[in-house]
Amino acid sequence: MYVSNGRKQIVILGGGSGGIVAATKLGRELGSKHDVTLVDRREDHIYMPAFLFLMVGQRKPGDITRKLKRLEKRNVKFIQADVLGIDPDRQEVTLSAGKSPMITSSCRSVCRPGRK
Numbered sequence: 876m877y878v879s880n881g882r883k884q885i886v887i888l889g890g891g892s893g894g895i896v897a898a899t900k901l902g903r904e905l906g907s908k909h910d911v912t913l914v915d916r917r918e919d920h921i922y923m924p925a926f927l928f929l930m931v932g933q934r935k936p937g938d939i940t941r942k943l944k945r946l947e948k949r950n951v952k953f954i955q956a957d958v959l960g961i962d963p964d965r966q967e968v969t970l971s972a973g974k975s976p977m978i979t980s981s982c983r984s985v986c987r988p989g990r991k
């Protein structure tokens with residue numbers, strides 16, 4: 876288990892609908908005592924069910940898009956990176972960070988990378 880300064884590291888992989896719900900709840904309940912981090916390759920969350928309204932001109936792209944960085948107000952750190960690998964035995968996640976991969980250790984991970 877990875878603990879830094881007594882704070883456990885909780886990493887959420889994927890900032891789609893599932894990841895945001897998990898991040899918001901974990902940030903609210905644990906974010907003051909532990910480090911909650913959300914990772915997504917995208918900078919923004921797009922609310923997909925609203926695509927139908929976009930198609931018929933009832934919404935604009937800005938209406939259905941939110942910066943994932945906004946979660947930082949809710950005790951959730953955001954890292955924009957690709958998840959390259961997960962090693963459950965070592966409790967490590969490898970992320971793209973510039974040209975070289977970055978390894979982050981976590982005591983708990985929540986994986987919500989969608990269907991692809």
Ligand SMILES: Cc1cc2nc3c(=O)[nH]c(=O)nc-3n(C[C@H](O)[C@H](O)[C@H](O)COP(=O)(O)OP(=O)(O)OC[C@H]3O[C@@H](n4cnc5c(N)ncnc54)[C@H](O)[C@@H]3O)c2cc1C
Nearest residue numbers: 889890891892893894915916923924926957958987988989
């Ligand atoms: C047009 C449309 C209408 C819909 N309407 C409804 C509805 O009415 N009701 C309903 O319940 N559902 C609806 N859905 C489905 C709903 O949007 C999805 O079920 C939901 O978004 C799935 O959430 P998720 O978090 O599992 O995945 P996603 O929302 O797909 O999120 C996955 C996230 O993981 C990130 N990711 C993936 N792989 C990596 C990686 N290797 N590294 C870094 N980041 C990564 C992606 O960038 C993405 O942000 C609709 C979908 C569409 C397209």
